[in-house]
Amino acid sequence: xxxxxxxxxxxxxxxxxxxxxxxxxxxxxxxxxxxxxxxxxxxxxxxxxxxxxxxxxxxxxxxxxxxxxxxxxxxxxxxxxxxxxxxxxxxxxxxxxxxxxxxxxxxxxxxxxxxxxxxxxxxxxxxxxxxxxxxxxxxxxxxxxxxxxxxxxxxxxxxxxxxxxxxxxxxxxxxxxxxxxxxxxxxxxxxxxxxxxxxxxxxxxxxxxxxxxxxxxxxxxxxxxxxxxxxxxxxxxxxxxxxxxxxxxxxxxxxxxxxxxxxxxxxxxxxxxxxxxxxxxxxxxxxxxxxxxxxxxxxxxxxxxxxxxxxxxxxxxxxxxxxxxxxxxxxxxxxxxxxxxxxxxxxxxxxxxxxxxxxxxxxxxxxxxxxxxxxxxxxxxxxxxxxxxxxxxxxxxxxxxxxxxxxxxxxxxxxxxxxxxxxxxxxxxxxxxxxxxxxxxxxxxxxxxxxxxxxxxxxxxxxxxxxxxxxxxxxxxxxxxxxxxxxxxxxxxxxxxxxxxxxxxxxxxxxxxxxxxxxxxxxxxxxxxxxxxxxxxxxxxxxxxxxxxxxxxxxxxxxxxxxxxxxxxxxxxxxxxxxxxxxxxxxxxxxxxxxxxxxxxxxxxxxxxxxxxxxxxxxxxxxxxxxxxxxxxxxxxxxxxxxxxxxxxxxxxxxxxxxxxxxxxxxxxxxxxxxxxxxxxxxxxxxxxxxxxxxxxxxxxxxxxxxxxxxxxxxxxxxxxxxxxxxxxxxxx
Numbered sequence: 001x002x003x004x005x006x007x008x009x010x011x012x013x014x015x016x017x018x019x020x021x022x023x024x025x026x027x028x029x030x031x032x033x034x035x036x037x038x039x040x041x042x043x044x045x046x047x048x049x050x051x052x053x054x055x056x057x058x059x060x061x062x063x064x065x066x067x068x069x070x071x072x073x074x075x076x077x078x079x080x081x082x083x084x085x086x087x088x089x090x091x092x093x094x095x096x097x098x099x100x101x102x103x104x105x106x107x108x109x110x111x112x113x114x115x116x117x118x119x120x121x122x123x124x125x126x127x128x129x130x131x132x133x134x135x136x137x138x139x140x141x142x143x144x145x146x147x148x149x150x151x152x153x154x155x156x157x158x159x160x161x162x163x164x165x166x167x168x169x170x171x172x173x174x175x176x177x178x179x180x181x182x183x184x185x186x187x188x189x190x191x192x193x194x195x196x197x198x199x200x201x202x203x204x205x206x207x208x209x210x211x212x213x214x215x216x217x218x219x220x221x222x223x224x225x226x227x228x229x230x231x232x233x234x235x236x237x238x239x240x241x242x243x244x245x246x247x248x249x250x251x252x253x254x255x256x257x258x259x260x261x262x263x264x265x266x267x268x269x270x271x272x273x274x275x276x277x278x279x280x281x282x283x284x285x286x287x288x289x290x291x292x293x294x295x296x297x298x299x300x301x302x303x304x305x306x307x308x309x310x311x312x313x314x315x316x317x318x319x320x321x322x323x324x325x326x327x328x329x330x331x332x333x334x335x336x337x338x339x340x341x342x343x344x345x346x347x348x349x350x351x352x353x354x355x356x357x358x359x360x361x362x363x364x365x366x367x368x369x370x371x372x373x374x375x376x377x378x379x380x381x382x383x384x385x386x387x388x389x390x391x392x393x394x395x396x397x398x399x400x401x402x403x404x405x406x407x408x409x410x411x412x413x414x415x416x417x418x419x420x421x422x423x424x425x426x427x428x429x430x431x432x433x434x435x436x437x438x439x440x441x442x443x444x445x446x447x448x449x450x451x452x453x454x455x456x457x458x459x460x461x462x463x464x465x466x467x468x469x470x471x472x473x474x475x476x477x478x479x480x481x482x483x484x485x486x487x488x489x490x491x492x493x494x495x496x497x498x499x500x501x502x503x504x505x506x507x508x509x510x511x512x513x514x515x516x517x518x519x520x521x522x523x524x525x526x527x528x529x530x531x532x533x534x535x536x537x538x539x540x541x542x543x544x545x546x547x548x549x550x551x552x553x554x555x556x557x558x559x560x561x562x563x564x565x566x567x568x569x570x571x572x573x574x575x576x577x578x579x580x581x582x583x584x585x586x587x588x589x590x591x592x593x594x595x596x597x598x599x600x601x602x603x604x605x606x607x608x609x610x611x612x613x614x615x616x617x618x619x620x621x622x623x624x625x626x627x628x629x630x631x632x633x634x635x636x637x638x639x640x641x642x643x644x645x646x647x648x649x650x651x652x653x654x655x656x657x658x659x660x661x662x663x664x665x666x667x668x669x670x671x672x673x674x675x676x677x678x679x680x681x682x683x684x685x686x687x688x689x690x691x692x693x694x695x696x697x698x699x700x701x702x703x704x705x706x707x708x709x710x711x712x713x714x715x716x717x718x719x720x721x722x723x724x725x726x727x728x729x730x731x732x733x
Contacts, residue, residue, distance in 0.1 A: 023689065027697060381513070408441050514543035519547055519548070544578065547565050641654055
């Protein structure tokens with residue numbers, strides 16, 4: 001009878017277990033000595049059970065007698081690793097384009113502009129194609145996914161698969177029949193146009209509805225500004241028990257971050273320190289940066305094909321009217337912006353709702369309709385009908401568009417973009433706007449905003465309402481990282497209920513789509529406050545709440561508290577509440593649904609095995625083979641090359657996000673290797689040899705082995721390439 005696995009270690013069958021040294025020796029040998037390794041492992045199993053892989057060293061004396069002198073030496077080697085690696089690799093190296101591509105070709109040459117470069121002699125890029133090709137790294141393969149899919153590769157000679165579509169004289173070939181099939185189709189929406197970016201940078205974008213709400217705040221009306229959510233109570237269903245529910249006090253709450261005390265100022269004014277970029281939280285360059293050298297000359301990216309078009313692809317009549325000022329004068333800068341998510345005249349603009357300022361009505365065009373005279377009440381907004389659906393969580397860094405495409409293919413119903421910082425969006429940062437992009441296969445899609453103050457969050461909500469196409473907007477009140485928390489955002493909003501209320505009411509007043517909120521159980525480990533906030537969030541006008549069953553201090557060191565989630569779900573009724581935490585199998589999902597939640601959100605479980613959505617829908621355990629998993633990785637790289645590009649920058653950007661994902665994929669243990677099912681998300685895998693070399697390679701938590709997998713898909717890494725995952729606990733060298 002096999003010995004029971006150590007606490008916190010996944011129960012792998014004894015015949016697959018091995019030691020750390022044998023594991024890496026097997027990978028170094030390339031799997032050629034598989035039979036010899038198995039024989040040695042069987043002999044060792046007869047003597048003693050192999051030690052399970054742990055981050056900290058084993059306690060002295062636990063099995064020292066059986067290991068003898070070799071065991072003592074192993075303990076000495078493991079002793080420096082006794083301190084557990086936690087937190088983020090904040091100072092990890094960042095590979096910039098010039099690090100792996102010394103000589104870059106000018107976009108004017110790449111995009112076939114006849115050599116006309118608007119920078120002239122000041123251009124710092126090469127214009128001689130022959131000189132560029134002499135220094136260009138070797139091609140990575142004979143087939144280009146962009147050319148095979150769309151009939152044209154916009155990267156021309158810079159494509160790392162260029163020989164698939166380059167003819168005589170380095171001429172870029174075109175498959176006319178295939179290209180015609182995609183002509184006029186918008187594959188990726190929610191891009192940032194140059195006109196809109198210019199307006200945001202020069203602060204010429206008109207935030208009419210947001211300013212109206214903020215004027216109500218300054219007039220002393222609290223969170224219930226004019227035109228806001230004052231009608232929520234009469235529109236919603238009766239809310240039993242609200243009077244008995246505890247209410248957070250504004251005084252005597254948890255200590256507020258120090259930075260919240262500075263620069264309070266007027267609510268309507270943008271604070272300089274709030275407007276500062278907070279990208280340091282992740283330390284990752286955003287995907288949109290790769291487009292910077294190719295947008296100016298007008299070459300469309302393959303997945304967009306018409307990148308200058310807006311989310312809907314056709315001009316909105318509202319764009320000619322919403323930008324008019326109160327005096328009736330047209331603002332020429334705003335006329336060019338792609339405003340309007342509905343394509344119809346908004347009643348708030350047509351009505352003279354400027355009572356606080358006494359502004360006259362705005363001149364309008366066209367016939368008078370019911371929408372012009374009947375104001376949309378909050379209860380008449382579009383409903384978010386996603387009860388019982390599988391919701392892929394917004395995942396910073398790893399929840400990019402190619403990964404969401406993988407999850408959609410395996411059965412995810414609802415997807416959400418990565419967390420976007422509202423101040424960066426208001427500044428027109430391309431890297432932040434790239435997080436809002438939506439693939440055409442994402443039928444139910446939302447974006448998540450992070451911010452600490454009602455002025456910036458409300459203005460950002462109005463900006464997105466008029467420029468992009470989404471089904472809901474989520475407010476991040478669960479981010480635990482220090483950079484966000486100390487500025488008053490993320491989890492800190494749970495202790496700032498006044499600002500929290502103003503943000504929810506303000507965003508709800510300017511959005512035509514539902515507002516959702518994602519929260520944790522609380523900030524401190526043993527002080528739950530979500531049950532106090534949820535009834536109030538419902539009153540403020542939110543359409544749905546997602547509750548992660550851990551506090552900020554817990555992070556991922558404890559199991560999610562699903563009994564507390566069930567209690568909060570009862571308090572939230574009739575508002576839907578989704579539960580989140582520790583779902584890695586269909587059994588976990590079934591138990592979660594039995595708690596009375598409206599649905600489940602899946603985060604780490606999707607990163608560890610994206611086919612989890614299929615398992616839940618089909619109610620089975622999928623013993624997926626290593627070759628099938630490798631095909632998933634191949635599809636991800638193809639989606640990445642479509643999204644980030646097939647030139648050197650795009651290839652390395654795809655590699656970077658692939659490596660980040662592999663830091664989670666290595667935690668998966670194949671079903672056929674487990675002693676009993678299912679695998680638990682907080683159980684670390686021991687060292688084991690898979691059923692073939694590739695399965696063993698995918699189980700490695702060594703960064704060098706992840707790089708080896710990336711080289712199987714994207715060719716050799718550039719010289720002096722380095723990579724560290726986002727989280728310290730995800731790997732070792």
